[in-house]
Amino acid sequence: MFDYRLVAVCPHTGARAGELVTPHGVIETPVFMPVGTQATVKAMTPEELVELGAQIILSNTYHLYLRPGADLVAEAGGLHRFMRWQGPILTDSGGFQVFSLSALRQISDEGVTFRSHRDGSSHFMTPELSVAVQEKLGGDIAMCFDECVPWPTTAEEADRAVSRTTAWARRCLEAHGREDQALFAIVQGSVFEPLRLRSASELIELDFPGYAIGGLSVGESHDAMYRILDVLNPVLPRHKPRYLMGVGFPTNLVEGIARGVDMFDCVLPSRNGRNGTLFTSSGRMNIKGSRFERDFGPLDEACDCYVCRNYSRAYVRHLHRSGEILGARLCTWHNLHFLVHLVRKARKAIIDGSFPDFRRRFLEHFMEGAYLT
Known part of the structure; x- marks a missing residue:
């Protein structure tokens, strides 16, 4: 149902070519995923996305949870039928949006209480709820709920976020039961190399089918981003996909590929x-x-x-x-x-x-x- 095959590796860099097998098709990697935040890639129809060569798109759990609601999407037959996209879909966990869009939020080990950026209504997002929403949305790949620290941040704040991200990843893994959907973990640790290595080690031990690199492209320098990718490239599992979240500037894509990244997404092309x-x-x-x-x-x-x-x-x-x-x-x-x-x-x-x-x-x-x- 879900598999990653390594096709070729550049002997001079960390660049990899692979094939990611999903229930809705095989994705040739490296791949750029257009962002369809609210079950649509802004200004584009699904047919136009196919014409321009898109293989997989991303939709956002936070936004779809607030509107129209996961139950309605499930009633429509899942995201694929709801938006008429026949290819693979990745849904993010909503974690980044909870931390970046909510004016008022309170974080605990249990989850995050936040107010909707739309109407101010109060919600409590937990790892279990994030997984449940993503299972109802029905994407091919779901993401663990994680804590994404802002930039700039301190080592102490990043350390607490790494601990919470690992604990939440365990809870996501226990809650996830949909066999036709792969659950990826998210490596955190900001720009602190020891924390990145610790986060990767703890998550690799849990044996997820894929690993994302979160908390980058949030204001740090390109050199800092590349330094963290250089640190993670040799330690992330060779035969599992690697996803650099929220990165879409052309030079960043090429440099990310050179450091072993397989998957990218970003709102930049449509926003620009x-x-x-x-x-x-x-x-x-x-x-x-x-x-x-x-x-x-x-x-x-x-x-x-x-x-x-x-x-x-x-x-x-x-x-x-x-x-x-x-x-x-x-x-x-x-x-x-x-x-x-x-x-x-x-x-x-x-x-x-x-x-x-x-x-x-x-x-x-x-x-x-x-x-x-």
């Missing part, structure tokens, strides 16, 4: 798309800039996505400046395609033995362009 910021092979681009007013070329000369094949920079700029919804849709489509195919190209390079060259060339070209306005 709605703001008119594009990822291109030569750097980031602000399509609203005046230099593109009479530029009738594609968004990215090196891209073969639907948008680049059919629309010009001048037209997309016009849409954004006019406040037209199509502008946000086209930019989101392009950004998602760019990241999905970036990791697909990295996978091919790992398999054919050229990943170090691929990494060097991409980083050089992307950073050369920096930010085009």
Whole structure:
């Protein structure tokens, strides 16, 4: 029902190519997962996601628990039927949102009391409830409820969060009973290497089918992120998938892949798309800039996505400046395609033995362009 097969490993870096077998299909890794927070990837239909090459999407337990409710989704036949997405789905635990979106919250060893960011109503989220909600949602992969500390934080705060995350992971494992759904643990510890190693060791002992790396891309430097990935790469189980949560900037993806990461997700491509910021092979681009007013070329000369094949920079700029919804849709489509195919190209390079060259060339070209306005 669920399996991970290692296909190739780069002998010069930690980059891995694999196959993740789920009830709704085989995922070729490394993979970028578009974020469908509320059972939809903003501005995109499921059919369009298939067309641009998405293999798996992520939905959010916190948001779906609050609205429309897990019972309603279960009544509809689960997330796959509810949103008409036939591929694999990963649901996060809701932990990050509980800690980041709730203005008032109280953490105890039992769980977290929080107020909804929507209506102020009070809720008590426990590891058992997070698992129960995710089982009703019916994703292929569920995540353990964990404590994600803010940035910056102290070693003492991170230490307490690691202890609580391990205890909650045990409770999630005991509560989880859905055989057609894999439960991943989440390694915490902020930027403190001993705490990361301790968290990984405690969770590996519990023998989860996959391991996520949480608590990064929350404000720390890229170098700090890479340092933690370097520490975890040799200790995380070789034959189990590794998921770096909430990371989607192109250079971070390539550097994460070089350090053994298999799975990524982030709202960045859709959020940037709605703001008119594009990822291109030569750097980031602000399509609203005046230099593109009479530029009738594609968004990215090196891209073969639907948008680049059919629309010009001048037209997309016009849409954004006019406040037209199509502008946000086209930019989101392009950004998602760019990241999905970036990791697909990295996978091919790992398999054919050229990943170090691929990494060097991409980083050089992307950073050369920096930010085009």
